[in-house]
Amino acid sequence: MSTLKLVVVGNGMAGMRTVEELLKIAPDMYHITVFGAEPHPNYNRILLSPVLAGEQTVDDIILNRREWYAEHGITLHTGSKVTRIDRARRRVIAEDGTEAEYDRLLLATGATPVILPVPGNDLAGVTCFRDIQDVETMVRYSAERRHAVVIGGGLLGLEAANGLRLRGMDVTVVHKHPWLMEKQLDAVAGRMLQQSLENKGLKFLLEKDTEQLVGEAGHVRAVRFKDGQQVPADLVVMAVGIRPNTALAEAAGIHCNRGIVVNDTLQTFDPRIYAVGECVVHRGISYGLVAPLFEQAKVCATHLANFGIGRYAGSVTSTKLKVTGIDLFSAGNFMGGEHTDEIVLHDKVGGVYKKLVLEGDRLVGVCLFGDTADGAWYFQMLKDGKDVHEIRDTLMFGQNHLGDTGHKGQTQAAAMADEAEVCGCNGVCKGSIVKAIKEQGLFTLEDVRKHTKASASCGSCTGLVEQILASCIGGAYQPADSRDKPMCGCTDHSHGTVRQAIREHKLLTIPDVIRLLQWRTPNGCASCRPALNYYLISTWPHEAQDDPQSRFINERAHANIQKDGSYSVVPRMWGGITTPQALRAIADVAEKYRIPTVKVTGGQRIDLLGVKKEDLPDIWSDLAAAGMVSGHAYGKSLRTVKTCVGAEYCRFGTQLSMALGVKLEKMLFGMWAPHKVKLAVSGCPRNCAEAGIKDVGVIGLESGYELYVAGNGGIKTEVAQFLCKVATDAEVMEYSAAFLQLYREEGWYLERTVHFVRRVGLDYVKARVVDDAASRKALYERLLYALQGYQDPWAELARDPRKRREFQLIPVEEPA
Amino acid sequence: MTAWVKIALLEDIPRLGARVVKSARGNIAVFRTGEDQVYALHDRCPHKGGPLSQGIVHGAWVTCPLHGWTIGLPDGCAMAPDQGRTSCFEVKVEDGLVWLKL
Ligand code: SRM
Ligand SMILES: Cc1cc2nc3c(=O)[nH]c(=O)nc-3n(C[C@H](O)[C@H](O)[C@H](O)COP(=O)(O)OP(=O)(O)OC[C@H]3O[C@@H](n4cnc5c(N)ncnc54)[C@H](O)[C@@H]3O)c2cc1C
Numbered sequence: 001m002s003t004l005k006l007v008v009v010g011n012g013m014a015g016m017r018t019v020e021e022l023l024k025i026a027p028d029m030y031h032i033t034v035f036g037a038e039p040h041p042n043y044n045r046i047l048l049s050p051v052l053a054g055e056q057t058v059d060d061i062i063l064n065r066r067e068w069y070a071e072h073g074i075t076l077h078t079g080s081k082v083t084r085i086d087r088a089r090r091r092v093i094a095e096d097g098t099e100a101e102y103d104r105l106l107l108a109t110g111a112t113p114v115i116l117p118v119p120g121n122d123l124a125g126v127t128c129f130r131d132i133q134d135v136e137t138m139v140r141y142s143a144e145r146r147h148a149v150v151i152g153g154g155l156l157g158l159e160a161a162n163g164l165r166l167r168g169m170d171v172t173v174v175h176k177h178p179w180l181m182e183k184q185l186d187a188v189a190g191r192m193l194q195q196s197l198e199n200k201g202l203k204f205l206l207e208k209d210t211e212q213l214v215g216e217a218g219h220v221r222a223v224r225f226k227d228g229q230q231v232p233a234d235l236v237v238m239a240v241g242i243r244p245n246t247a248l249a250e251a252a253g254i255h256c257n258r259g260i261v262v263n264d265t266l267q268t269f270d271p272r273i274y275a276v277g278e279c280v281v282h283r284g285i286s287y288g289l290v291a292p293l294f295e296q297a298k299v300c301a302t303h304l305a306n307f308g309i310g311r312y313a314g315s316v317t318s319t320k321l322k323v324t325g326i327d328l329f330s331a332g333n334f335m336g337g338e339h340t341d342e343i344v345l346h347d348k349v350g351g352v353y354k355k356l357v358l359e360g361d362r363l364v365g366v367c368l369f370g371d372t373a374d375g376a377w378y379f380q381m382l383k384d385g386k387d388v389h390e391i392r393d394t395l396m397f398g399q400n401h402l403g404d405t406g407h408k409g410q411t412q413a414a415a416m417a418d419e420a421e422v423c424g425c426n427g428v429c430k431g432s433i434v435k436a437i438k439e440q441g442l443f444t445l446e447d448v449r450k451h452t453k454a455s456a457s458c459g460s461c462t463g464l465v466e467q468i469l470a471s472c473i474g475g476a477y478q479p480a481d482s483r484d485k486p487m488c489g490c491t492d493h494s495h496g497t498v499r500q501a502i503r504e505h506k507l508l509t510i511p512d513v514i515r516l517l518q519w520r521t522p523n524g525c526a527s528c529r530p531a532l533n534y535y536l537i538s539t540w541p542h543e544a545q546d547d548p549q550s551r552f553i554n555e556r557a558h559a560n561i562q563k564d565g566s567y568s569v570v571p572r573m574w575g576g577i578t579t580p581q582a583l584r585a586i587a588d589v590a591e592k593y594r595i596p597t598v599k600v601t602g603g604q605r606i607d608l609l610g611v612k613k614e615d616l617p618d619i620w621s622d623l624a625a626a627g628m629v630s631g632h633a634y635g636k637s638l639r640t641v642k643t644c645v646g647a648e649y650c651r652f653g654t655q656l657s658m659a660l661g662v663k664l665e666k667m668l669f670g671m672w673a674p675h676k677v678k679l680a681v682s683g684c685p686r687n688c689a690e691a692g693i694k695d696v697g698v699i700g701l702e703s704g705y706e707l708y709v710a711g712n713g714g715i716k717t718e719v720a721q722f723l724c725k726v727a728t729d730a731e732v733m734e735y736s737a738a739f740l741q742l743y744r745e746e747g748w749y750l751e752r753t754v755h756f757v758r759r760v761g762l763d764y765v766k767a768r769v770v771d772d773a774a775s776r777k778a779l780y781e782r783l784l785y786a787l788q789g790y791q792d793p794w795a796e797l798a799r800d801p802r803k804r805r806e807f808q809l810i811p812v813e814e815p816a
Numbered sequence: 817m818t819a820w821v822k823i824a825l826l827e828d829i830p831r832l833g834a835r836v837v838k839s840a841r842g843n844i845a846v847f848r849t850g851e852d853q854v855y856a857l858h859d860r861c862p863h864k865g866g867p868l869s870q871g872i873v874h875g876a877w878v879t880c881p882l883h884g885w886t887i888g889l890p891d892g893c894a895m896a897p898d899q900g901r902t903s904c905f906e907v908k909v910e911d912g913l914v915w916l917k918l
C-alpha cells in the first residue's frame with residue numbers, strides 16, 4: 001500500500017496532539033506535512049503566562065522540538081501561513097508559495113484574539129496576549145516603560161496583568177463587568193480574587209467601557225473611557241476574548257458557523273477534511289481550554305487511522321487561574337438557578353470561600369476560592385453525575401477531612417514549599433514534580449506518575465499531585481471520567497465494560513478476552529492480566545481456569561516477596577487463636593530452616609520472614625503436617641478475621657466473638673476478591689477487635705449483632721458504615737457473605753470495599769443485601785458455590801512434584 | 817572460555833514465565849514468552865536489584881515484582897522513562913532443549 005498524505009494546517013497544541021495520537025496507533029500510515037504560521041516548533045501556549053511572569057523561558061515550553069518532527073519523518077514548514085485550499089485538486093497553498101497535496105487534511109488553526117473596534121486600536125504599544133511574539137513585545141515594553149493597561153478581567157487578562165506587574169510595571173486592569181472573571185466566578189469569589197490581586201499591587205477599574213486609545217506620535221499614551229475618565233498607558237494589552245480562526249476554511253467553502261462545524265468524529269462537511277482545536281464548533285460549542293481539545297485530538301486520530309472507534313461527545317470544563325499564590329477553582333453551573341440548592345462556606349478572615357451547587361442529588365457546580373484542595377474531587381463527581389445524597393452532610397468538608405498519611409496530612413499544594421515531600425513512598429518533593437510538568441510538558445496524572453513516580457505507589461498523595469498539575473497547567477488539567485477510564489494502556493475499555501463482556505459472552509480465558517475486545521498488546525501487561533484473571537475466575541467459578549502466570553508473584557508463589565528477593569510465610573491462625581502444638585510447629589520450622597525473623601503481625605498471627613524460595617514447599621509440608629494452612633497474607637483474598645476475647649471469657653462480653661470469628665474465617669477460606677478483605681468480630685461495643693475499620697465488622701450486643709461494612713485502616717483511614725442489625729450467627733454469616741459476593745461480582749480489580757461502596761452507594765448495597773431477601777440468598781449461595789472444594793494451596797503445591805519444580809533453581813555445570 | 821550449556825527442557829519453563837539458573841556469575845533468569853521465544857537476563861532489576869524472574873511476562877517484556885519497572889527481554893533495557901540496563905545472556909532452543917551460553 002502506498003503511504004497516504006496527511007497535511008496539517010496549524011502547528012499548535014491541538015494539531016500536534018492529534019499527530020502524536022495518530023503516530024501512537026498508526027505510525028506508518030501517513031506521510032505528514034505540517035504548516036505553521038509562527039516561526040517556532042509547537043510550544044505549550046498555556047505556559048506563556050509563566051514566561052511573561054519570568055518564571056520560565058521560551059525554550060522551557062517547547063513541546064515538540066524540530067528533531068521530533070525529523071525523527072517521525074514529518075515535513076515541517078514554519079513561518080509559513082496557508083492562504084488557500086484547493087479542494088478539487090486536494091492541495092494547500094501557502095503565502096510563500098509552498099504547496100502540498102493531501103489525501104486527508106487536518107485544520108487546527110486555533111483562534112485569534114478579538115481587537116476592540118475603538119479608535120487608536122492600531123497604535124504602536126497595543127498588543128494581544130496570544131503567542132510568543134506578543135510576550136516578547138510585552139517583555140520589551142516592561143523593561144523601558146511604566147504604565148500598562150490590560151483591557152479584560154478574565155483569565156487571560158489577569159495572567160497578563162500579573163506577569164507585567166512581576167516585571168515591574170504599574171498595571172491597571174479594566175473590566176466591563178461588576179466583578180472579575182464573571183464567566184468563571186460568582187460575585188463573592190470575584191471580589192475575593194480582586195482583593196488578593198490588589199494585595200499583589202494590581203489596580204482595577206470595573207464597569208468601564210473603553211471609548212478610545214489616545215495616541216501621540218503614533219504611539220499609545222492613554223486609555224479613555226465612555227464616562228470621560230482617562231488613565232495613562234505606555235502599553236495596552238487587549239484580552240477581551242478570542243474568535244475561532246475560520247478565515248481559511250471559509251474561503252475554501254467549508255461550512256462554518258462561528259467556527260468550523262464538525263461532527264462527533266471531528267470531520268467537517270468535506271469528508272476528507274478534519275478539524276480540531278479552538279477553530280472548531282462542535283454541537284454549537286467552541287472550547288478555549290486544552291483539555292477538551294486533547295479529547296478531540298484523541299478521537300480525531302482514531303478516525304484518521306481508520307479505526308473508526310470513539311466519538312467526541314463534548315466536554316465539561318473547569319477553570320484554574322495560573323497566578324502563583326492564588327487558589328481558585330470553578331466548574332459547571334456555579335451561579336445556580338431556579339432548580340438548584342447551594343451549600344456555602346465563607347470565611348472572610350481566612351480568605352476561604354466555597355460554594356457547591358446541587359440540583360436534586362447531583363453536584364452541578366463548584367466555585368472555590370482560597371482552598372481548592374478538593375477541586376478535582378468535586379469535579380470528578382460533577383462529571384460522573386454522581387448521586388451525592390449519602391455524603392451531602394459532609395460534602396462541604398471535602399474528601400480529605402479524615403486526613404491521609406505519608407505527607408504530614410498536607411492537603412494544600414499551594415502552601416507547600418518546593419522541598420516539601422509530596423509522595424512519601426517514592427520520596428518525591430513538590431519541586432521535582434513541578435519541574436517535570438514544566439520541562440517535559442506533562443498534562444495528565446498518568447504522565448506525572450510515569451515520569452516522577454509521585455503517586456505511583458500507594459496513591460495517597462494523588463489529590464496533592466492533581467493540585468500541583470492544576471496549578472501548573474491551569475484548566476488544561478482534567479481528571480478522566482472515572483467510570484470509563486481505560487483499564488490500562490493495552491485497551492480503551494474500562495473495568496466495567498470488560499467485566500460485562502466476560503459475563504455476556506461467557507469468556508473463559510485471557511486470550512479470549514484479548515481477542516474479542518481487541519487488546520493492542522499480544523498478552524496484556526502486568527496491570528491488566530491480574531485483573532482479567534480475577535474477573536474470569538470470579539465470574540465463572542469452576543469453569544474458567546486460574547492462570548498463575550497472570551498473578552502477581554505473591555499469589556503465584558503463595559508467599560510475600562521481600563525487598564531482598566526472599567519470602568515471608570504467614571500460616572493461618574483461625575480467628576487469631578492458636579494452640580501449643582501449632583506454636584511448636586512454627587518454632588520447629590523457624591529453627592530447621594534458619595528463618596531469621598519471627599514476628600507477630602498486626603493481624604493476630606505469626607509471620608516468618610526471610611525465607612528462601614527453594615525452602616517454601618518443605619516449610620509448607622512441615623506446617624501442613626501440624627494441621628496448618630496458608631494465611632493468604634499475600635493475596636487479593638480473605639486475609640484475617642480479627643476477634644476479641646468476647647463472652648467466652650471477658651466480663652463485658654455479650655456474644656461469643658472468638659467462635660463466630662473462626663466460623664466466618666472458615667466459611668471464607670480461599671476467597672479471592674478484587675482486593676484484600678479483612679473482617680473483625682468484637683464481643684461488645686468496646687470493640688477491642690477494631691471492627692470499625694474493617695471490610696466487614698461485626699459488633700456483638702445483648703440482642704444480636706450490628707454489621708458494619710467498607711471500613712479501611714490503611715492508607716486513608718475510613719470508618720466502616722452501618723449496614724444493618726441481625727439476631728443470629730447464621731444471619732451474620734449470610735449477610736456478610738452476601739455483601740462480599742456483591743463486591744466480588746461488581747468490584748473493580750484493586751478497588752477495596754470502601755471504594756466500591758463509595759462508587760455504587762450504600763443504598764444500592766442495602767437494596768441488594770438487606771432489603772431483598774431473595775437477592776441476599778442468591779448472593780450467599782453463589783459465594784458458597786465458588787468456594788466449594790477449595791484446597792489449601794500450600795499442601796497442594798508441596799504435594800505436586802511438577803509444581804514444586806518451579807520453586808527450584810536450575811544448577812549448571814559451568815564451562816571451565 | 818564460553819560455551820553452550822544445556823539447562824532445561826523448554827516445557828520446564830512456564831509459558832509467560834521464567835526459571836532461575838544458578839551460575840557462578842549470579843542468578844540468571846530464563847524467560848519464555850507467549851510465542852515460545854526464550855531470553856536470558858541477569859536476575860537483577862536495574863532499579864534496586866529485584867528478582868526479574870519473579871515478574872509478570874508480557875509481550876517481550878517483564879515487569880519487576882518490587883516496584884514495577886518494565887524491562888525489555890531482548891536487550892535488558894528499562895522501558896522509558898525509566899533508565900537502566902540489565903546484562904543479557906545468549907540462549908537458544910534446539911529440539912525442545914534450552915541452551916545457555918556461559
Ligand atoms: C505483615 C504485616 C505487617 C506486620 O508485621 O504487622 C503487613 C505487611 C504488609 N502490608 Fe499491610 N501488613 C499487615 C497488616 C496491615 C493492616 C492491619 C490489619 O490487617 O489489621 C493494615 C490496615 C488495615 C487495612 O488493610 O485496612 C494494612 C494495610 C496495608 C495496605 C493499605 C491498604 C489500603 O487499602 O489502604 C497495604 C498496601 C496495599 O495493599 O496495596 C499493605 C501492604 C502490605 C505489604 C503486603 C506490602 C507488599 O505488597 O509487600 C506488606 C508485606 C510485608 C511482607 O513482606 O510480609 N498493608 N496492613 C501485617 C500482616 C497482617 C496479617 O496477619 O495478614
Ligand atoms: C496566555 C495564554 C494562557 C492560556 N492558559 C490556558 C490554561 O491555563 N489552560 C488551558 O486549558 N488553556 C489555556 N490557554 C488556551 C490554550 O492555549 C488554547 O486553548 C490552545 O492553545 C488552543 O490550541 P489550538 O491548537 O486550537 O490553537 P493554537 O495553539 O493557537 O494553534 C494554532 C496554530 O495555528 C497557526 N495557524 C493559524 N492559521 C494558520 C494558517 N492559515 N496557516 C498556518 N498556520 C496557521 C497559528 O499560528 C497557531 O500557531 C491559554 C492561552 C493563552 C494565549
Ligand code: SF4
Nearest residue numbers: 425458601602714715
Ligand atoms: S509492612 Fe506495611 S507499613 Fe510496613 S513498610 Fe511494609 S507496607 Fe509499609
Ligand code: FES
Nearest residue numbers: 861863864866880
Ligand atoms: S527493583 Fe525492580 S522495580 Fe525496583
